[in-house]
Amino acid sequence: KSAGGLRDMHALFWLYRGNDAEYLFPLDSAIGALPKFIAELSRRGVLDDEEREAVDRALQFLLRTRHEMHFRREVASDGLEYALQREVAEALGFGRRAELHSVEVFMREYYLHARIIHRLYQNLSHSYKELIEPVRFPTSRAEALSGKFSRVDGMLTVAPDVERFSSAGEVLEAFTLCAEYELDLHARVRRAIANSLDLFTDEQRCSPQLALQFRRIIHSRRVAATLHDMNELDVLGSYIPEWGNLVAFFQHNMYHYFTADEHTLIALANAERLRERHGVMRDVFRNLRRKDVLYMAILLHDIAKPLGVADHEVTGVGVAKTVLERLGMSDIVADVAFLIRNHLVMEQVAFRRNIHDPATIREFAAKFDRPEHLDYLYLLTYADLSAVNISVWTEWKSSLLQELYQLTAEVLRRNLKGEQIEQFKHARHERAREVLVDRLSATLDRDRVRQHLDGIQSEAYVALFSDDEIAQHIHHSESDETVSTIFSRQEGYTEITVIADDAPFALSKFCAVLAANDANIFDANIFTRDDGVVIDRFRVSDAETKAELSQSVCQKIARDLNDVMEGKLDIEHLFAAHRRRWKRRPKRPENPNVRTDVQFEDHPRYTIIDVYAPDALGFLYRITEAMSKLGLDIYFAKIATRVDGILDAFYVLDRNGNRITEPTRQEVIRAELLNTIRHVSEQELAASP
16 A cells, blocks of 8 residues: 555556546456556557566566565565565565665565556556546646746646657756746656656766756755655666665664665755754754755765665765765865764764763864854754654754754854863853752752752753752652652653662662563663762653553552662562563564674763663663672663664763773673673563563
């Protein structure tokens, strides 16, 4: 039922059969209705020999795929879901080709064939659409635009006798006019374009005139829609061969929903729509000196993925340089190259590091020679992430990215370097803290407020919590309750702040209780006061519904936290009961390509441990427990659980407050954490139905 699927062929078949008496041929079950229909289209000259062969191959591919799906699942289900793709690929004989896995080769073949079917549907259904719709009279006369082209009722059209264009320049002119006049392509123009792709020769691709036309598209107000039409009609890949390699390129994981070309065009559309939005991103977009830099960086940011996904941000620079020079855009090569090389950096910093740490800002700001590069990278990062799949971009991620942008922009505007950044941030933190003391002292004892704030060394604390939240922390830290828990329901998630006296394995126990109550942790901020009071905030969502927690679940979490910390409830018993419940639920399909690794990164004050692993039940509980057993104290954690794996970052010190710098000690920690990951994965498999 998807675009380019069998339903498109069925729709065409019944349109022709229902509207044209000549197509009421007898159905022969031995041949099949669709192959006979395609043969009839060829006989009547609707399809030439080359088109018929392509459509025949596409149809046979879809049918073979469908038969294998039914055989594998033993049911007539026509959804080629993620878990089934690998089985079908292997059964149909797709082996490893170049650096692509068999399933990715198979899925690219699928999308290429689906494009052929869908294009046929679009081309042939238009006349029948006009036939069955009420007669419409043009609201205006046809207006001549350029050469063979005119516009009428928001459509770019040509005379009925134009079957083919005479030059590649005419083909690009059609898209240039659509971009500049914001028009849609009439079916006649689409057919003529489809018949003219052979005009794009190596000589034409190097034509300054064609390059000028392409630049006019990039400078228009209809960039994404025009390039989408060009891609759909195979013009973009014919004109820019490097793009052609990106068409239907598929990564087999649950994170990337779209083929690489479709992802890129969605990203372009999202960037273009920023002019209509409100807020910081819109202001940054409107103030860009050259929007063509942003558009070309988005268009080319994944251009080298077909050469190898690993390091595509590095290899893509050379490919982009070649393309830009051929397009007469040498003046923006340096800017676009910087953006492509760094297009993954900003999300890695925002989502994997403590952005309130001066060392983080100092290292990130050092990447920019000019403040405008930060503006471009901010918008490119948004466009890229918002086009990955429907669930990746969230308001929470938007706020993190915006905060990193604003913190770094201020440093760049002031031209601060090295220790100046730390001095500036420390001075600003001190001012903010004094203002906070004054505000809170209106309702709380001033000495209590100052003592509380002085006891928390991290500058992030004041930035992350509001006045009311900090006042609650002070109040709850003085209560008699073993564990005080504060819940705040947000749109799509729940914030849980846990306040208690520090104790061995406290963090891992908190994580275990949350996991045992189906609270999926996607962010954690950990603070410990000098007197040993811990204030840990977790952002969580319901593991099944992906929404905020119910009131009853919150109440149970509060009870369980107190019972566990008071020794009334054994954490292993609680977790075993939880595992039994999950054993009866359907598991998400595994992705064997998920990275498993443990890496160390230097930091002036802490040791950062990055943990990569497949997602598993209670993972954060087990990994934090292992760190505690290894004698590590966790001072900050960045949790990133994606649909296809985990990437968690932990800022740690040993029990004596020292960084972990000795290679032998790091290797012991790495081996033990990898062993924990393996053990958790094995338990997950053992618990599967």
